[in-house]
Amino acid sequence: MSAQPETRIEFTSPAPLETAPASLGPRRKVGLSLFWRTFFMLALLLVGSTVAWLQTFRALEYEPRAIQTAQQIASLVNLSRAALVYSDAIARVSLIKTLAEQEGVRILPREPDDKFQLFDKSTLDERITEELAARLGPGTMVARNVNGEEGLWVGFVIDKDTYWLLMDRSRVSPVGGRTWLIWLITAAVLSLAGAAVIARLINRPLKQLSFAASRVRDGDFDASKLDERAVTSEIREVNIGFNRMAEQLAKIEQDRAVMLAGISHDLRTPLARLRLETEMSVADHDAREHMSADIAQLDAIIDKFLDYARPDHVVLRKVSITEVVESCLYAIKDHDDIVIKTDIPPGLYVLADQVELARVISNLLENARRYGHSPGTEVARVDIVARARDPWLLMKVRDHGIGVSPEALRNLTKPFFRGDTARTAATGAGLGLSIVDKTIQRMGGSFMLANTASGGLAAHFKLKRAQ
Secondary structure, three states: OOOOOOOEEEEOOOOOOOOOOHHHOOOOOOOOOHHHHHHHHHHHHHHHHHHHHHHHHHHHHHHHHHHHHHHHHHHHHHHHHHHHHOOOHHHHHHHHHHHHHHHOOEEEEOOOOOOEEEOOOOHHHHHHHHHHHHHHOOOOEEEEEEOOEEEEEEEEEEOOEEEEEEEOHHHHOOOOOHHHHHHHHHHHHHHHHHHHHHHHHHHHHHHHHHHHHHHHHOOOOHHHOOOOOOOOHHHHHHHHHHHHHHHHHHHHHHHHHHHHHHHHHHHHHHHHHHHHHHHHHOOOHHHHHHHHHHHHHHHHHHHHHHHHOOOOOOOOEEEEHHHHHHHHHHHOOOOOOEEEEEEOOOOOEEEEOHHHHHHHHHHHHHHHHHHOOOOOOOOEEEEEEEEEEOOEEEEEEEEOOOOOOHHHHOOOOOOOOOOOHHHOOOOOOOOHHHHHHHHHHHOOOEEEEEEOOOOOEEEEEEEEEOO
């Protein structure tokens, strides 16, 4: 009988890691949380309503304010004109002085070379000018600056003589400018504060539900209980329904664990008896070997079921990826049908459960050993590569076989799915890759299978790095 070749394990210097499939690390869409979405929508509604109300108020203010202001100015001009017409020269001087001292109104002669700027800066100013012209006659002129002096200047005529009546500009100043700005900022701040409070009240039960759902996903059913006495009836019904669902899932999980433990116990006892009977009663060597192999396979299938049913809660610790890989390689060093080449830089650590991570790598190596033989040989050549990509550690276990069909590739991580016949020469339960996928997810990572461009199947996974 010819000697069998020894298992070869090669260690090489670090090289660039082949780009993993995009789906290994799904890109997170940059988006807003529900709180901020609700807050911005409420804030937009409130600010829009405030601005619309402000514009409506200002629009409705112009007409009555313009008429009232023009009426007061026209009355003052008419009274001043009448007083000047029916008073003698001495009384006119005294009247002009009294108006300037007590009413803040000055009457000045209008000269042909006076330089002035018309009173038309805003819509309100234009409306007041039109109303004054209608009340005082077509020769009326309203200015805001005459010869460099600011104020409200009204030009009128007395017996073909022209005069300026100067009064304080604040008589017709609309409520605006700084006053409107202060009012608008105050209203906006109060509106935004109210929107934040409302958004928080709306978001709180949903945030609690999201947290409880994440705890159920991680298998921590005790920490997922929601308040069943919430004030809002809809939230209360949702919380009650979620709690009942979590209780049922916890019961199903417990029943599954008990059932599988019972199956393991009940099956292994007769299997042990069958193994003993086979060794003692079967005389034919080949038949005994085949029967023992079948019994070992049944025992391995039971182990697969128990691995798949393992509780989801794991404790993550700092683990050296090099030590885990070396322990997995040591376990298969006597196999003559696999050649392994590793490319792992020193000093790489991940947050993982060391036993679970070793089970992942061992499953991948076993899968490659069984189904990843290089074409034309009975030997599987496997590459193990690891690289640090903050904050992740990326790892690839790749064989040089013929790969799998695209249709089967999508289903390889489904429980009990078996690939095409080219990769299923050995028997099994169809749970190996399902266990790998589930274990990686339990440790907070992601797992992906892909055919390589040069042939073979590559298993990519990533886990959080430990500094």
